[in-house]
Amino acid sequence: MTARVLALVVLLAASLQAQVTFDRILHPEKEPQNWLSYSGSLFNQRFSPLTQITTVSAKNLELQWIWQAKSLEKYEATSIVVDGVLYTVQAPNDVVALDAVTGRPYWTFTYENLPEARVCCGRVNRGVAVLGDMVYMGTLDAHLLALDAKTGRLLWKTQVAKTGERYAITHAPTIVKDKVIVGTAGGDFGARGIVAAFDAKTGKEVWRIHTIPGPGEPGNETWSGESWKTGGAGVWNSGAYDPETNLVFFGTGNPAPDWDGRQRLGDNLYSDSVLALDADTGALKWHYQFTPHDEVDYDSTQVPVLADINWRGRPRKVMLWANRNGLSYVLDRVTGEFLLGKPFVKVNWMDGFDPKGRPQRVPGKVPTKEGSMVMPTVLGATNWAPPSYSPRTNLFYVGAWENTGTVLTEGLSPRAVGRNPMGQSTLTANLNKQEDGYGVIRALDPQTLEKKWDFPMNDITWGGVLTTAGDVLFSGGKEGYFFALDARTGALLWKVALGGQINSGPMSYSVNGRQYVTVAAGTGLFTFALRQ
Amino acid sequence: MRFITAAVVVLLATTASAQQHETAADIEDGGRVFRSSCANCHGQDGDQVAGVDLGRGQFKRAQSDADLIGIIQKGIPSTGMPATNFSNEQAARVVAYLRSVAASRRGGAVTGDAARGKALFDGKGSCAACHRVGMAGSRVGPDLSTIGLQRRAMELEQSLLDPEADVQVSNRTYRVVAKDGTATTGRLLNIDSFTVQMLDSKEQLRSFMKSDLRDFGFAPSPMPSFKARLNAQEIADVVSYLVTLKDRTAQ
Numbered sequence: 001m002t003a004r005v006l007a008l009v010v011l012l013a014a015s016l017q018a019q020v021t022f023d024r025i026l027h028p029e030k031e032p033q034n035w036l037s038y039s040g041s042l043f044n045q046r047f048s049p050l051t052q053i054t055t056v057s058a059k060n061l062e063l064q065w066i067w068q069a070k071s072l073e074k075y076e077a078t079s080i081v082v083d084g085v086l087y088t089v090q091a092p093n094d095v096v097a098l099d100a101v102t103g104r105p106y107w108t109f110t111y112e113n114l115p116e117a118r119v120c121c122g123r124v125n126r127g128v129a130v131l132g133d134m135v136y137m138g139t140l141d142a143h144l145l146a147l148d149a150k151t152g153r154l155l156w157k158t159q160v161a162k163t164g165e166r167y168a169i170t171h172a173p174t175i176v177k178d179k180v181i182v183g184t185a186g187g188d189f190g191a192r193g194i195v196a197a198f199d200a201k202t203g204k205e206v207w208r209i210h211t212i213p214g215p216g217e218p219g220n221e222t223w224s225g226e227s228w229k230t231g232g233a234g235v236w237n238s239g240a241y242d243p244e245t246n247l248v249f250f251g252t253g254n255p256a257p258d259w260d261g262r263q264r265l266g267d268n269l270y271s272d273s274v275l276a277l278d279a280d281t282g283a284l285k286w287h288y289q290f291t292p293h294d295e296v297d298y299d300s301t302q303v304p305v306l307a308d309i310n311w312r313g314r315p316r317k318v319m320l321w322a323n324r325n326g327l328s329y330v331l332d333r334v335t336g337e338f339l340l341g342k343p344f345v346k347v348n349w350m351d352g353f354d355p356k357g358r359p360q361r362v363p364g365k366v367p368t369k370e371g372s373m374v375m376p377t378v379l380g381a382t383n384w385a386p387p388s389y390s391p392r393t394n395l396f397y398v399g400a401w402e403n404t405g406t407v408l409t410e411g412l413s414p415r416a417v418g419r420n421p422m423g424q425s426t427l428t429a430n431l432n433k434q435e436d437g438y439g440v441i442r443a444l445d446p447q448t449l450e451k452k453w454d455f456p457m458n459d460i461t462w463g464g465v466l467t468t469a470g471d472v473l474f475s476g477g478k479e480g481y482f483f484a485l486d487a488r489t490g491a492l493l494w495k496v497a498l499g500g501q502i503n504s505g506p507m508s509y510s511v512n513g514r515q516y517v518t519v520a521a522g523t524g525l526f527t528f529a530l531r532q
Numbered sequence: 533m534r535f536i537t538a539a540v541v542v543l544l545a546t547t548a549s550a551q552q553h554e555t556a557a558d559i560e561d562g563g564r565v566f567r568s569s570c571a572n573c574h575g576q577d578g579d580q581v582a583g584v585d586l587g588r589g590q591f592k593r594a595q596s597d598a599d600l601i602g603i604i605q606k607g608i609p610s611t612g613m614p615a616t617n618f619s620n621e622q623a624a625r626v627v628a629y630l631r632s633v634a635a636s637r638r639g640g641a642v643t644g645d646a647a648r649g650k651a652l653f654d655g656k657g658s659c660a661a662c663h664r665v666g667m668a669g670s671r672v673g674p675d676l677s678t679i680g681l682q683r684r685a686m687e688l689e690q691s692l693l694d695p696e697a698d699v700q701v702s703n704r705t706y707r708v709v710a711k712d713g714t715a716t717t718g719r720l721l722n723i724d725s726f727t728v729q730m731l732d733s734k735e736q737l738r739s740f741m742k743s744d745l746r747d748f749g750f751a752p753s754p755m756p757s758f759k760a761r762l763n764a765q766e767i768a769d770v771v772s773y774l775v776t777l778k779d780r781t782a783q
Contacts, residue, residue, distance in 0.1 A: 017736055085737050099739035104727050106737045150671050150735055154781050 017083040017150075020130045022177050026243060032469075033510040035081045038127050038172040039386050040507060042241040043306040046388040047467050048508035052515035053530060054470040058484040058493040060531045064516065065103030067096075067525040074503045075520035077127040078172065078386070078464070080135075081509035082149070086518070087130065088525060092123040093139045095147055101511050103527060107152035117141035119168045120188040126237065126384075126504070127172035129180065131200050138169025138182045144198055146180075156203035160184060166191045174239040176248050176279045179206055183235020187253040187271075187299075190230035195239075195250055195275070197282060207282035211235060211252045211270050219269035227264035232256030233271035237384050240304040241279060242317070245334055248279040249304040249319065258297045259367060259378070259408060267292040272300045274321065276336060286336030291325045292358065295366050296349070296408065297378050298325035303386050306333055309394065309446060320446055322387055322398040324380030325349070327359070328449045342449035344442060345381040345402045349374050367408035377404035377437065379460075386464035386505040392471060393487050395452055396444045399461045399475055404437035439477050441465065443490060453490035457481075464505020466517070474517055476502030482519050482526065498526055562629030565622060573612060577684050577775075578630065581612075587633045587684065600627045633686070644765070649773025652766055659770075662754065665777060671735050672719060673755065674703045677779040688771045692762070695755035706730050707751040708740050716740075717751055 020036060028034065028041045032049035039046040053061065069075055073091035080087045086100040093111040098104065117140040129136045134155060135147045141163040146155045160182060161167035166189040174181045179197040187193055193211030198204065211233040213219035220228055234253040241248045255264055255271035272291040277284055291298045305320040311330065319333040326347035330340040338357025349366075350359035365374050381401055388397045439461035443452040461477035467487050468474075476482040482502060483495040500522015508517045518527045567576065570586075578586025593608070594600045604623040607615035618626070653659045662673030669676075679688070690697060699705075706720035708728055716738060718730035728740045728748060742748060758767060 016734075084739075097737065099727070099729055099737075102727050102739055102741070104722055104724060104729055104739060106721050106729050106731075106739075148671070150731060150737060151675060153675055153677070155667070157781055 017085060019132050020082055020149075022131065022175065025131070025175055026241075033081075034083065035079070035507045035509045036130060037080070037175065038078050038129070038238040039303055039305075039505070042174070042176075042243075043389075044238070044240045044303040044386065045305060045307065045391070045467075046386050046465060046505055046507070047390050047469070049469045050508050050510055050515045051469045052510070052513075053468060053472055053484075053508075053517065055472055055486045055488075055493055057530055058470075058472050061484065061494050061496075061517070061528045062531045063496070064101075064527045064529050066527070067098055067103045067105075069523045069525070071523055073123045073523070074501075075523050075525070076122075076124045076170075076503050077520065078505050078507050079518055079525065080128055080130055081507075082130055084511045085149075086509075087128050087135055087149075088520075089125040089127060089137065091125050093125055093137060095128055095135060095137055095152060097135075097149070097152060100509060100516065100527075101514075103525070109147055109152040109154065111137075111139060111145065113139055114141040114163050116163050117168060118166050118189070119170065119185065124170055124503075126170060129173040129175050131175045131178075131180070134200065136173045136175075136180050136200070138171065138173055140168045140170070142167040142169055142184060144169065144173065144180060144182055144203065146200070146203060158198055158203040158205070160196055160198075161186075161191075161194055167194070169236075171235075171237045174241065174248065174250075175200070176241050179279070181239060181248060181279075183211075183239075183250055185234045185236035185253075187232030187234030187236075187256055188258055188297075190232055190256040191234065192229065192231060193233040193235050193252055195235055195277065195282065197279075207280075209275075209277065209282045209284065211273075211275065213269065222266040222269040224263070224265035230256060231264060231268060231271065232258075233268075233273075235301065236299075237301040237303050237386075240306050240319075242306055242333060244317070245285075246279050247276045247285055247333070249306075249333070250275050250277070251300040251302055251304060251321075253299040253301050254294050254297045259295055260411065261293055261295040261366075265293075268294070272298055272325070274300060274304055274319070274331070276333070288329075288331055288336050288338065288357065290321070290323050290327065290329070290359075294325075296325075296374055296406070298323065298380065299384070300324065301384050302382065303384075304333075305387060305389050305396065307389050307391070307446070311339070312447065318446065320387075320389060320396045322382050322396070322400070322444070324376075324383060325359075326376040326381035328396075328398070328444055329357075330446055330449065340449055344398065344444060344449065344451070345400050345404075346375050347381070348405070367410040369410050371407045371409040373405045373407050375403075375405035376401060378406040378408075379404075383462065385462055385503075388465040388467045388473070389446075390467040390471070390473075390487055392469060393443075393467070394446065395487065396446050397465045397467060397473060397475075397487070398442050398444065399463050399465055399477070400440050400442045401460050402438055402440050402442075402456075404460075441473070441475050441485065441490070443487075455483075455485055455490045455492070461502075463502040463519075466506040466508060468508055468517075474506040474508075474519065476506070476519060476521065478502070480521055482506070482521060496528075498522065498524075500524065558625045559629050559632050562625035562627070565618075565626050566629055569616065570626070576681065578633070586630050589631070597624070597627050597631070600630070633684075644768030644770070644772030646769070646772040646776050648766075649769035649771065652762065652770050653773055656766075657758065657762065657770060666779065671731060672733055674700070674719075676774065676777055678777065680775045680778040683774075685771050685775050688774045689767060691755070692758045692767055692770060694759075695753050695757060699753055703753075705751045705753050707747075707749065708745050709747040710740075710744060711746050713746070717754075720750075 069090040077089040097106040196208035239250040255268040273289040321329040328344040439457040441455040463476040473487040498521035506519040601623040660669035718732035722729040
């Protein structure tokens with residue numbers, strides 16, 4: 001190649017920042033250099049088609065830059081990269097645009113939440129979304145904002161739910177066609193969950209649903225008395241979208257009060273469920289409840305992972321799910337049919353499924369007067385951190401907590417709902433000794449939901465998982481290690497101590513032909529590439 | 533931050549009865565305090581409270597600087613004017629700022645028409661070629677969607693007549709020349725020892741390693757003076773339009 005041609009190629013590679021059409025978001029495989037949605041695609045596979053970093057070259061990864069958030073909150077955001085510009089969130093709700101090569105700032109948008117904004121579990125944000133030339137973020141005071149992607153100027157701001165009613169938005173919005181879709185957190189406070197869609201250009205509301213049906217709606221009868229009003233079922237992680245069925249999928253959180261079901265008898269629909277909604281209207285097409293009448297806080301707010309796989313001999317459109325309740329699932333995402341379910345860690349609260357996929361409970365594995373050890377722990381076999389599916393290895397990868405439990409002890413009397421939304425039970429975590437629990441990156445075969453390999457860690461993990469077309473898996477844990485594994489075998493290829501807990505999912509992008517991988521640890525964003 | 537020109541300072545020194553001579557920096561500081569603590573009620577031009585026009589030296593109760601300092605510190609009971617914890621020096625700087633504004637206003641301005649100003653902005657002035665208002669126009673120049681909340685009429689007038697006189701740090705123009713001779717000009721967003729980030733003239737976010745550049749440095753503002761392009765009435769019209777731009781989305 002002549003120098004002139006090479007120069008031209010380099011020039012083209014430094015591509016112009018074009019409008020992010022929905023078609024681009026829907027087809028990330030056409031532009032592997034970018035990362036245009038929370039989990040890299042609306043199928044949430046968190047799989048990068050980039051191939052420069054391989055199982056052979058990963059040992060040559062080296063630090064390129066660090067960007068440090070001026071925030072002491074946990075850094076849970078996954079970055080978005082559009083044509084060399086990286087968008088991230090400085091918790092709780094400042095948006096920052098950085099040069100993806102140098103980590104140097106283009107602009108910062110600062111947002112001050114209303115003083116009444118309250119969250120149960122950290123003033124965090126899991127990322128932004130992009131469409132057109134706008135950047136979208138949900139806020140702790142339950143607003144949705146649109147910013148100019150080039151300048152960071154606020155273009156519109158819409159209140160999604162009332163801040164004073166303890167609603168908040170912590171997850172990255174989900175873009176579907178010309179809409180921005182968000183859900184509300186606050187379930188632990190009893191705030192009745194909402195999913196709502198807004199016109200991306202104007203911020204005008206298009207539809208909204210409640211995750212707990214109101215009187216007269218199917219499912220309302222699964223709540224005793226008036227408990228549906230304060231039943232929680234928040235939505236605090238991104239959704240998935242399937243263009244063929246035009247369904248958007250969201251996982252819902254636990255029912256409230258969290259650890260005490262005495263005042264909310266019944267299955268408590270649609271808590272701990274996945275909802276399949278018509279993306280244009282919000283109409284509920286199907287649902288599957290992972291944990292009926294949950295008293296252990298088994299949120300189902302993991303991101304739904306969609307895959308088109310050959311499943312037991314025939315092509316099938318499935319949804320893969322490793323749940324906080326310790327069970328992994330294969331569902332038919334067109335119909336919601338339960339295809340397969342199996343524990344992926346030690347589980348003692350259920351011992352099988354009925355033909356429709358309802359878990360069969362083990363008696364006594366609920367809060368009792370004497371205290372009952374329930375496994376997995378109240379923090380879950382996995383939590384919200386995003387998993388990965390590699391279409392190359394056909395494996396489903398989960399950051400999991402193995403062999404953990406919580407002793408649930410029932411309170412003397414059920415508290416009035418709303419006064420103590422977490423419940424009257426007391427919890428004793430069983431995480432203290434190494435043999436009692438540990439973190440693991442676990443590779444599951446969707447055909448059987450059996451594990452193919454494990455990469456155990458000394459401590460538990462809040463880290464998400466990224467896989468790449470170089471067959472490299474990236475993840476990290478609470479100890480602050482960021483590491484690369486062979487996605488086929490789980491063998492350790494490379495590691496670095498980042499000195500802060502990893503609370504997010506890694507992602508990968510490239511600029512001018514160089515592949516980068518980025519992860520947040522502590523309050524910093526760390527970016528690596530192969531040594532040149 | 534708008535700097536008060538030396539001429540105004542001289543004028544102030546001869547006309548204002550401040551107890552001490554404030555420097556331009558003091559006046560600038562007073563302006564900063566005014567905008568953050570006073571303008572919410574009094575408005576950026578100081579004319580939002582009935583019967584009071586701070587920018588033209590019209591006060592209800594005060595005559596002397598000492599009166600004004602006292603009001604700023606103690607407030608006015610039974611009115612919306614609260615007391616502050618400003619020191620004598622801080623209050624004096626706000627007064628110096630108000631006097632400087634009043635001084636610069638003397639001579640009478642032409643009254644503008646905002647509707648005509650908008651037509652000039654969109655038409656003859658071609659302002660949207662560089663400036664953005666709402667969702668229209670270019671991002672290369674400063675975004676003017678909220679300029680009516682940020683700048684006073686006299687400052688906008690100065691920017692139209694003499695754009696180079698005072699350029700905000702966030703609006704500086706920068707030019708880099710790559711080793712192959714390719715030049716890029718844009719609004720400077722960030723600069724450090726090794727890199728430069730800008731929004732270039734094609735509205736692209738660009739980042740450069742200095743080591744890849746043959747030359748780099750500040751460049752003149754691309755904003756032309758409208759002194760010869762628009763007459764006094766037209767300037768007043770455009771200013772009248774600009775002060776109406778108060779997009780409160782971000783409020």
